[in-house]
Amino acid sequence: MVKTVIIETQGGPEVLTVTDRPVGEPGPGEIRIRHHAVGLNFIDCYQRSGLYKMALPHALGMEAAGVVEAVGEGVTHLKPGDRAAYACQPPGAYTEARVMPAAQVCPLPDGISFEEGAAMMLKGMTVQYLFHRTVPLKxxxxxxxxxxxxxxxxxxxxxxxxxxxxxxxxxxxxxxxxxxxxxxxxxxxxxxxxxxxxxxxxxxxxxxxxxxxxxxxxxxxxxxxxxxxxxxxxxxxxxxxxxxxxxxxxxxxxxxxxxxxxPTLFVHIARHEDCQAMARQLFGKVLAGDVKIQIDQRFPLDQVQDAHRALEARKTTGSTILTV
Missing domain, CATH: 3.40.50.720 (NAD(P)-binding Rossmann-like Domain)
Structure with missing residues (x-):
C-alpha cells in the first residue's frame, strides 16, 4: 500500500484527498517506480478544478523522479535500480510509488538530483518544444x-x-x-x-x-x-x-x-524516440550549467492542498515539489 492523492470530484484544493492504495506488478510495456520527489504544475490545478475534464475518481500529478523497482516485458531502456524521471500521461504522480507506462519515462543522469528531476521534466521539456519544435527560433x-x-x-x-x-x-x-x-x-x-x-x-x-x-x-x-x-x-x-x-x-x-x-507537451512527447531525445537535450542544458533548476517551495505529500493554494494564488516562484 502506498500513499496516493486522489480526487473523487472536481473542485477546489479541498477535494484533494490522501489515501492508501495498492501498487502491483508492471505488465508489458510498464514499470514500477518508487518516487523520491514529485513535481507540481498548473495542469494539475486544471485537472483538479474541472477546466480539464477527467474520469473520476482519479489520482493526480504528471511529473516525478525516483528509482525503477521492476520492469515489464518489452521494456529495454530501463532496468530495476535505474534512476528515472518523467512528465507524461496518465495522471498519477502524487504517490509514493506507481505502475505506469514506460515509454515516456527517461533515465536520469547521476549529475541531476531527484528533486531537480521532479521539478524540471514537464517544465523543461515544455521549454524545449516551445523553442525547438513549435517555432524554429535562432x-x-x-x-x-x-x-x-x-x-x-x-x-x-x-x-x-x-x-x-x-x-x-x-x-x-x-x-x-x-x-x-x-x-x-x-x-x-x-x-x-x-x-x-x-x-x-x-x-x-x-x-x-x-x-x-x-x-x-x-x-x-x-x-x-x-x-x-x-x-x-x-x-x-x-x-x-x-x-x-x-x-x-x-x-x-x-x-x-x-x-x-x-500546443501541448503530450503531443510532442507521444513518440518514445521524440520524448527521449527532448529529455536528453534538457539534461544536456542542465549538466552543462546553461540551465539551473530553482526549487523555491517544498511541501510534504500530505500538504498537497496547501501547495495547490499557493500555486493558484501566484505566491510561488521557480518550481514547487512534493516530498514523499
Missing part, C-alpha cells in the same frame, strides 16, 4: 515570455540566453522581474504597473516581437497579440488566468497576418 530572435518568474519561465530565461535569443519577460512584481533578469531575461516588465504591450513596442522600436509564449491565457491574450510583429507567432500554451474566450479570426489578419497555435 540567435537574434526576440520572444515575449509571460509569467517568467515561474518554473517554466525561469528555465526559458536561461535557455534563451544560452542560445542568443532576446527574451522580454513579464511578471507580477518588481521582485519577480528581477528574478527573471538574474536568470537571463534581456528585459523585464511588471505587468501590474506597466502596460506590457506598450512597453514591448518601446523595447522593439515599434517592430514587435517574433514570438509570444503565453501560459496565462484570458487576461493577457489580447495584449499579447498587440506585441507581435507582422506574421509573428502567438503560442498560447496555458490558462493560468482562465481559458481564452472565442475570438474573431479576422483579428489575426487586421493585426498583421499573425499566426497562432495552442
Amino acid at each position: 540567435a537574434g530572435d526576440t520572444v515575449l515570455f509571460h509569467a517568467a518568474a515561474g518554473g517554466v519561465g525561469l528555465i526559458a530565461c536561461q535557455w534563451a540566453k544560452s542560445e542568443g535569443i532576446t527574451l522580454i519577460a513579464t511578471a507580477g512584481s518588481d521582485a519577480k522581474c528581477q528574478m527573471a533578469l538574474e536568470h537571463g531575461a534581456t528585459h523585464a516588465i511588471n505587468y501590474t504597473t506597466e502596460d506590457f504591450a506598450t512597453r514591448v513596442r518601446e523595447l522593439t522600436n515599434g517592430r514587435g516581437v517574433d514570438v509570444v509564449m503565453d501560459s496565462i491565457g484570458a487576461s493577457t491574450f489580447e495584449g499579447s497579440l498587440d506585441c507581435l510583429r507582422p506574421v509573428g507567432m502567438m503560442i498560447s500554451f496555458g490558462n493560468a488566468s482562465g481559458p481564452v474566450p472565442p475570438f474573431d479570426l479576422g483579428k489575426l489578419a487586421a493585426k498583421g497576418s499573425l499566426q497562432i497555435t495552442r
Whole structure:
C-alpha cells in the first residue's frame, strides 16, 4: 500500500484527498517506480478544478523522479535500480510509488538530483518544444515570455540566453522581474504597473516581437497579440488566468497576418524516440550549467492542498515539489 492523492470530484484544493492504495506488478510495456520527489504544475490545478475534464475518481500529478523497482516485458531502456524521471500521461504522480507506462519515462543522469528531476521534466521539456519544435527560433530572435518568474519561465530565461535569443519577460512584481533578469531575461516588465504591450513596442522600436509564449491565457491574450510583429507567432500554451474566450479570426489578419497555435507537451512527447531525445537535450542544458533548476517551495505529500493554494494564488516562484 502506498500513499496516493486522489480526487473523487472536481473542485477546489479541498477535494484533494490522501489515501492508501495498492501498487502491483508492471505488465508489458510498464514499470514500477518508487518516487523520491514529485513535481507540481498548473495542469494539475486544471485537472483538479474541472477546466480539464477527467474520469473520476482519479489520482493526480504528471511529473516525478525516483528509482525503477521492476520492469515489464518489452521494456529495454530501463532496468530495476535505474534512476528515472518523467512528465507524461496518465495522471498519477502524487504517490509514493506507481505502475505506469514506460515509454515516456527517461533515465536520469547521476549529475541531476531527484528533486531537480521532479521539478524540471514537464517544465523543461515544455521549454524545449516551445523553442525547438513549435517555432524554429535562432540567435537574434526576440520572444515575449509571460509569467517568467515561474518554473517554466525561469528555465526559458536561461535557455534563451544560452542560445542568443532576446527574451522580454513579464511578471507580477518588481521582485519577480528581477528574478527573471538574474536568470537571463534581456528585459523585464511588471505587468501590474506597466502596460506590457506598450512597453514591448518601446523595447522593439515599434517592430514587435517574433514570438509570444503565453501560459496565462484570458487576461493577457489580447495584449499579447498587440506585441507581435507582422506574421509573428502567438503560442498560447496555458490558462493560468482562465481559458481564452472565442475570438474573431479576422483579428489575426487586421493585426498583421499573425499566426497562432495552442500546443501541448503530450503531443510532442507521444513518440518514445521524440520524448527521449527532448529529455536528453534538457539534461544536456542542465549538466552543462546553461540551465539551473530553482526549487523555491517544498511541501510534504500530505500538504498537497496547501501547495495547490499557493500555486493558484501566484505566491510561488521557480518550481514547487512534493516530498514523499
